[in-house]
Amino acid sequence: MSNNMLNSFLNNNIADLKDRGLYNEIDTVQGANGPVIKVKGKEHINLSSNNYLGLATDERLKKLAKEAIDSHGVGAGAVRTINGTLDLHINLEETIAKFKGTEAAISYQSGFNCNMAAISAVMDKNDAILSDALNHASIIDGCRLSKAKIIPFEHSDMNNLRQKAKEAVDSGRYNKIMIITDGVFSMDGDIAKLPEIVEIAEELDLITYVDDAHGSGVTGKGAGTVKQFGLQDQVDFQMGTLSKAIGVVGGYIAGKQNLIDWLKARSRPFLFSTAVSPADAIASTRAIELLMESTELNEKLWENGNHLKDGLKKLGFNIGNSETPITPCIIGDEKNAQEFSKRLFKAGVYAKAIVFPTVPRGTGRVRNMPTAAHTKEMLDEAIAIYEKVGKEMGFI
Template identity: 45%
Template sequence: MVRPWVKEYYGLKLKELIERGEIWEIKRLMSPAGPRAVVDGREVVVLASNNYLNLANDPRLKQAAVEAMEKYGWGPGAVWAIAGYHEILDALHRKIAEFKRTEAALVFPTGFAVNAGTIPAIVEQGDVILSDELNHGSIIDGIRLSRAEKVIYKHCDPSDLEDKLRQVHGKYKKILIVTDGVFSMDGDIAPLREIAKLAREYNAMLYVDDAHGEGVLGEGRGSPAHLGVEEEVDFHVGTFSKALGSSGGMIGSDHEVIEYIRNRARSWLLSTGFPPAVAAANLKALEIVMSDEGRERIRRLWENREYFKKGLEGIGFNTGKSQTPIVPVIIGDTKKTRELARSLFDEGVFVVPIVYPMVARGTERIRNQVNAGHTRDDLDKALAAYEKHGRRLGIV
């Protein structure tokens, strides 16, 4: 039992969250993740998943995991740094390096752990980090854990970034520019060509977290490949948990850099690694994405994205700055956002309301994420539900 005052204090804080509509109402998935799934006991079209290429329930990933489990067992035994890791991780590291077109690579237990561990490892007191104002929370936490100075530049604004670079140039030992490749709430793409040019001019390191770009842009290789700046990125960060349909984080760079991170990043050194079965599924996912089949899945994903975005805009919804299969419906009101999400679920369409503090107040939205496995009927069902309840609620 906790102390009475502790229960009372957090009970009141929870009540405040509920009253402001800022609490997560988490659904229960009762089937494999896919473009359609059973959620809270009903079959729905899923627009709330990062599973862009519909690989999360692919039988080849499952088979690879089963075979690895039979060979290596389930658990890793301890943290990789202490007990060692199973040999299949060597194959995975080589495949990631091939995928990222880097000399070497390293996997982490999660994508969050990459940023939380790597950023504090590569910068120190006397350095400065320039970070996009809408970077992911894992980047923000990684910056907080470092002892470097922090400077925030306006979202996707190379001019503001250059102004900030002028201000810090010559005053710090190292400069690190950090940005998402694709921003998770708006679905827009970082202007990496311009950012890379500035990194060259000011001798800054460039760190790109491409969690939502991998498997989606650049024939699957991500936003640096899409924009032709792979060679100019010093730290290629990503995750297996989105388009690749699995779990775990990754980083690619030169051999010396990767070995340094392996020996300094606490979230790698002190975290138990994922099971060897997960490594096998990750390896298979990369093989698929890098194949002709992967390119066909990407083509279908973009075909679905164009159809769905055009449909939403035709109804009158505001899809913001979306450039990717992340297609937000920006509503700007917490109550209406939550009510629309509930109504869509009642119609058999699973979406998630995104409200403060995930986004700024006044920009509340539903974030739709299109899947390569969605059929035209799936998307038409979702669009019909959006039109029906968007008009009922006075949103369109």
Template identity: 50%
Template sequence: MNEKFQGMMQAELDRLEKEGLSLRIRTLDSEQGPACTIDGKYVVNLAANNYLGIIARKDVKEAAKKAIDEFGVGSGAVKTIIGNTRLIVEGEKKLAKFKEVEDVLMYQGGLTANSGTIPALVHDGDLIFSDELNHASIIDGCRLSKAKIIPFKHCDMASLEEKLKEHQQDPCTKLIITDGVFSMDGDIAPLPGIVELAKKYDAVTMVDDAHGEGVLGDHGRGIVNHFHLEGEVDVEIGTMSKAFGVVGGYAAGTHTLVEYLKNKSRTILFSSTITPADAGAILKVIDILTESDDLVRKLWENAVYFKAKMKAYGFDTWRSETPITPIIIGDGQLAKNLSARLFEKGVFAQSLGFPTVPKGLARIRCMLCSTHTKEQLDFAADMFHESALELGILKS
């Protein structure tokens, strides 16, 4: 064993702990829901991306079990070798109809969708114009592509146009990439402005709708539907691990795009596909959202209610426009202390600090879901207030 290497890693862990940036992965001891048992303690859950409460739905679990009974537990190989299960084929068709696009290609997850799609579309010599607050999976996909990455100021169309104009005469593919909903701040990308600039400067548009899927748009169809831009965005990336409550990702667009990715995307060519259970559950979730938007409406009702409570207590919810509700604390260690105090009182809400968020903007990120009761939200807000007073974050 290389002791020098072990010492280097330990020194970095010590630094993270000292600065309040070290991570602790807790243990979930029960089915996940608006309240659940974590590390043996029953808590109100404000940490999950389970926006619609789908994870614990009986009909979705039954669909997953039925899929296992019919197809087994695994995929066996990459889809280009063994093929897709019938459930994946049906899921791609049904999701394409739901998203109002020509075709969909399912991936193993949102990260592999981004890291597989971006390098397939652009290469060395091409240009990527990327919002400076884009998700890490987008950043990793951009780096893998070897294209030149040109960041623009967050949601700033003047900044994006300045960058596009500077490279207007460059004879290459120009790709504009943005999150749909930004996961740390909860704000929404100005997609109409991005589409307009893409047309003006002959660029390709790509949006990662991980936190917009099941949240924005009619029946949760996402940001493109939210802005009525169907047919105007070249590539949509999504994930099934948030509002859909399962695991998986996808790329959506034209038939040509999907066929191209089947042949060029390395995470399709060299990694096994989603399991039958995932595919069966996804099919059921699409049916649920297609049939009713009650869960989406309840999600937004809860988000408005909780934000109002927190603002009334004097908390800063930053620039959130969605159920993602950041509570800005500032100092990383103080945010971590608040998260720990909340857990003691029965509320699970994770602290986030640098480098996940900028220095000086450490926060507790609260994730609302449609299955939270008003009583649970009242309790959580009250515990935030009580804990913040105890730690000197708020003044009485």
């Protein structure tokens, strides 16, 4: 492809995205990502962060991270399989396993890496994966990388799942079949029907994989969606991130010891990429310990989430069917959603528009992520701004 061809391709397609309201402008946060952030020199109530429990700026974790730099350096220095496995990584994995109620765990550089690594290490072209239609992009990409047959089922439709699972089993075409689902669906805030999924899997001898990136630290009093339903002994793969409620960076898979042994031997991001830094490892470990010691932050998160939901719903906004603190304001038209977000920003609320391909066409929205660090006064101010802008645009 010549430079002229490349430039034409890029310029035409960027212009098309902008014209359809699908181009995402990336903002720079000037300082820490807390409940209030500074963007373009002005402070805004922050409703777009995944920092559910406020731990990204927790003073206890910051202190430990600084100490880890002094004792272990700023980087791991090698891939895990050579000499990049530090004692801090082992402590992190043992803590994760205890937290998730499993025999063992393996940590990765990100949640996205987890799904790319774990799915393709176990599933191949002779297998099939039953994937919820609204699964996260990292799940979709992990499934594609495995080269397994991907069989989507209607979102949280257990009759559809059972039918497609039975068809896949009865066909005799596949060596292994996996059901994979988000634990909490990040765009709508609803929770997967894990008891029914496990029931179908056990009936048909299928593998189960739950991506609980938005559930760990949030559902199950912080322990996650799998433990909320008491299914930690029945779900084969528990995946989670260390970058959302945990407040740091990285990801993990928790499960049986033989699964973790296999992933350490065959999952490519583990084999060929340097591990998270010592500071990240120790901060993540302590954050998880804090969740096991107390449910205070989790309870505050849910209190704030319910307060924001109630306020926006009373104003007449369509907040969907969220079962978690995630609170979408569904606008529909992508351009309207983008404009709504821009006007909220001008009024002092930072809440990004989410449009296709992150959500289906025609379901553009502003997604709100209240955290344990917000005060009631902050949320009340945000609700008042939503009312003002919503009435100006004729949405309520």
